[in-house]
Amino acid sequence: MLTIERGRWLALAVVGAGAVALPYMVDSFYVNMATQALYLGLFALSINLIAGYGGMVTLGQAGISGIAGYTLGIAATQFGMSLGPALVVGFLATIVVAVVFGALAVRTGDVYFLMITLAQGMIIWGIAQRWTTVTGGDNGLRGIDRPGFALEYWKYYYFTLGVVAVCTLLVTLITRSTFGLSLKGIRESEGRMRPLGYNVTLHKFWAFTIAGAVAAIAGLLLAMFNQFVSPAAVHVKASADGLLMSILGGMGTIAGAFVGSSLFVVVTNYVSGYFDRWPTLLGLIFVLTILFAQDGIVGAWNRLVWAPLLRRRGRELEAERTVVGVGGPLARGQPVPASTSNVDRGGERAPVPVGGSPASNAIEDKVDREA
């Protein structure tokens, strides 16, 4: 029988198999497009982590991501470091910058957070543009190598696929952890979180730093893919593109980042070959998304296809178990008498005789809305 859980795994397996089989099915042009969609998706995911889960909309993430690419380029070309150590240096430098930027930015919220991250991104862009002796200015930095085992386009695709899959898995785990739930709480109501015992600023700082680490990986993958970094990679437009992908795919969803980046890459690389007004098309798609599906493509999918399926499934299970239906007067269960409670703070906790009904366990999947 096809259950919700199995359906989800099946979908993931199909997408995974398709991703692995891709280089056998299409030529280098499309494989390179897929590579771009992957690292851009990871970049969008880093934005999604703080914006979609943490509620902090950033316009400076490309600056942070670009620190990784530039440090890699500088280490490799100016200091002649080999790729391995240069990657490590690039990653660590990005973390340091993310920590400093995060410490400044998380003290604010809403539009102020947006403005501060925008300014931070512009600082990085300014340095990339003006400090020509180190960054190469407008010309950027050439001569960044790919790993020796991933020189050809299809090998680099698999390399990217592997790295992105591992990072996505880690981010998925984070979003489902207690920390991830706290982030959602902060997104919903910062003010309510403090009286519950949360040091909100510290949580936001951690989220910002983790997102910085994810953006660093994406930045390194981009620099190695192009074998080149330039100020365009750290420009505010790159940050805005990432935000756009994130919104198109669906804020607060894991899959959304990749759906958004795929759509973006297809329009910018493929459609642009046939249609000169492709930025208009992209704008149109964006406007339509905001008008009709603010929760993005994945959000709309969840809302229109997934949720009704879950509801039907929940009803079926409930009918099977003939449990009382949902929705009723206040206090449907009588309050638990004090005697049966186990608010016994001194000793061990007795097992709680509650346990959700099988039906509620099934619908519990609604909890994680990531497709």
Next chain:
Amino acid sequence: MTAPEDLADRVEDGRADGGSPSPVLRVHGLTRTFGGLTAVDSVSFEVMPGERLAVIGPNGAGKTTLFKLIAREERMTAGRVEFNGKDISRIPNYELARLGMGRTYQVTRIFPALTVQENVMLAAQGTRRGRFSMFAPARGNSSIRDPAREAIARVGLEKMAPITAAELGHGQQRQLELALALAMEPIVLLLDEPGAGLSASERGMMRELVASLPADITVLLIEHDMQLALGLADRCICMHNAKVIAEGTPEEIKADRKVQDIYLGKALE
């Protein structure tokens, strides 16, 4: 940082077993002015462990401001609040939660877009170790899930656990609000008008719910409805124009002339 195992210590701090118990909450000369307006005027009282204290008084008497001052949501102009003998007048309010103070709001403050289960788990994990745990799934953490389930069961929302909080009725949202506070396993619980906006029958159930809270939780209750407040409380404080004008058992309060004057025209049984 307060871990579940510290809870035992926290309780013992509050109640010196055998000896004479010390107050769990001591409010001294608490004052708050807004420009020329004095919202709370040198209010002092003590609350013993396990006690149910109701703060009553007409609209604008300063009850909610008093709660905000105790809960460190509002800066105090003067005075001092001690919680378990510790001065809490200056600490951030998230620290207060970890010391064991939980509270509900007059206007429901929940997380509407999250499910009931997620709401209560957030409350449960805020004061527990592991809230920075990043790679273990939240639902797999029994030290957080179990108290959350227990709190949901206590307010009778088990069936609603997977439902988005926004989909609940107002009464159920009030129950959820209480569950959030209970999941923190507080030593002191501040309830700001738990019956606000409820129908008569719902108020009755809320009253039963509050009455059935574990005896070791100290409850401070603001209530408009004298019937509800006096029925639940061991002791009452009546506030009027920012000041405490009467203090005593529910019977003494009902018999108090000043209180009767304030509530003139209201049924006192």
